[in-house]
Amino acid sequence: MPEGYATGRATKQSIVESAAAAFAQKGFYGASLRSIAREAGVDHSTLLHHFGNKTALLLAVIEWHDSRSMPEELPETIDAEYIADGFAATAARNAETPGLVQLLSVLTAEAGAENHPARETLQRRHGLVTALIAWTIRTQRAEHEGHDDDLSPEDRAAVVVASWEGLQVYDALHPGQLDVPALVRAMLRDAFLLD
Amino acid sequence: MPEGYATGRATKQSIVESAAAAFAQKGFYGASLRSIAREAGVDHSTLLHHFGNKTALLLAVIEWHDSRSMPEELPETIDAEYIADGFAATAARNAETPGLVQLLSVLTAEAGAENHPARETLQRRHGLVTALIAWTIRTQRAEHEGHDDDLSPEDRAAVVVASWEGLQVYDALHPGQLDVPALVRAMLRDAFLLD
DNA sequence: GCAGAACTCCACCACGTGGTGGAACTTGAA
């Protein structure tokens, strides 16, 4: 069922992982296909055989990154607790893979430029997460009437996402100063009116 | 008193401005000295004559950026209102110069990598702003006893700075969706126990 | 075991990279 041969798939995978590290360190523009290929132990033309061009490789890296954050199976009922736990788990896992966080931080910042090749992809990604959080906030507010937040669910969700990413960048620049997972967890439970 | 001739100083300035735009678009590694020099209307060896190497140019760009955010003169008494207004004014000015915001966002994200040439500079910059906010929070809490924040002034300040930067990145990726200056202002007034 | 698809590497291309050296020109204070 999967495309290609097993050897090829393994090579692709190791290239993606090398690329993730390289983009995280040097950004999309600063990382070179040759250095990525060298790290993966293949010729750079092998890399191009598998991915066609540099932009396609970048998108493959993002896709791979996201696939790591998805839960294997969904529970029967989706509620705010479950979503909050899911995001908190992601935050905790991120803390253990600083390279991947660095990758997304740099790419997201770079993608603020209008002609960045991953801009659309990252916008969609962002939009999805924000929408999920906004939906959760909305349903939670409907159940708990007495909240005192003067931001709309969408705005609050955007602020949560932005703060989360900002905290990760802050943490990379000042390692060990903050307990990012705890702060994210607190922020989510606050936005979701939990406890 | 100033070093060099007037012509040289003018050239340096236009190089710095071109470099700021280029680093914002492509990051430190992705922007080339030749493209920066071309944009400034000089040969790339002229650029190197003035700045010596690429890293020195980057540091000059950051220094120039920061000099734009400094108030010309300090008031007689510094209080929380004044500081909050200062940051709010910066946030509002940032909204009108997206290129510079983009610059610092990309550089800050890149500087999460330990060997980035501007890492130390940006750490110090960050530390200064965070310390000022933390000091303000501390003095304000001493005056208004009944606050309900369970974060220390330092942690709260770090969260404020991180959220601020995250909001700017978010805004660059989703232009016009958020009123960033208003959100920053609200965040500061909240942290400073104002109103 | 065979055929054909998939894979991998080598050689090459045109061009861009940061940086150097030096020669010609411009500036501004004495």
Next chain:
DNA sequence: TTCAAGTTCCACCACGTGGTGGAGTTCTGC
């Protein structure tokens, strides 16, 4: 007006860039 200091560009260097074409090898379904 003089002249050293400052400024600018041109030519060059060794090397890195993303990408192409093709030849040789390895894998897998039949």
